[in-house]
Amino acid sequence: ETGVTQTPRHLVMGMTNKKSLKCEQHLGHNAMYWYKQSAKKPLELMFVYNFKEQTENNSVPSRFSPECPNSSHLFLHLHTLQPEDSALYLCASSQENEQYFGPGTRLTVT
């Protein structure tokens, strides 16, 4: 596989569920990111990891919990989400300037 992959591609969950989103990059990059993309809103940066260390938390609610076990894998653990958290969640990786995005997980919270 090449590039940045994300699973699942679609997820529907209730407000009391716990689920995790997974991202994997096969590019040898050192930095990984989580973004949220809602309709008619700019891409919002959520978290940044450099060499497995979290370097940015963009005031994200604690119901979103990231995990970066190594430079190639990034998780986003979800619990007690709200309907307004429904969005496309994009993972990206980078080595220098250009960020490479995964296909995203379309999340619907019911």
Place this chain on the structure above:
Amino acid sequence: GQNIDQPTEMTATEGAIVQINCTYQTSGFNGLFWYQQHAGEAPTFLSYNVLDGLEEKGRFSSFLSRSKGYSYLLLKELQMKDSASYLCAVAGGNTDKLIFGTGTRLQVFP
């Protein structure tokens, strides 16, 4: 504050030229990116400008004026497949953090 402005929607005809503008106000500047995003897909990198001037890459060109806080993406010889959203993003004080505009949805008609 930090702000990226670009038009919400544009339309153009196949074979024509279209210019998508982006203005920005950020607390730092380490470059400006343009991404293309087709509906339901990941954003893909188009261009990166860090110095003033025009960068040309095939049918696509990107221009930057740092003193004016202004960039444009120029698409020539438009094709139907160019129908997509075009995202302007600025790297602030740290290239790890990109600030995105809301995107410009371009529709190309025959």
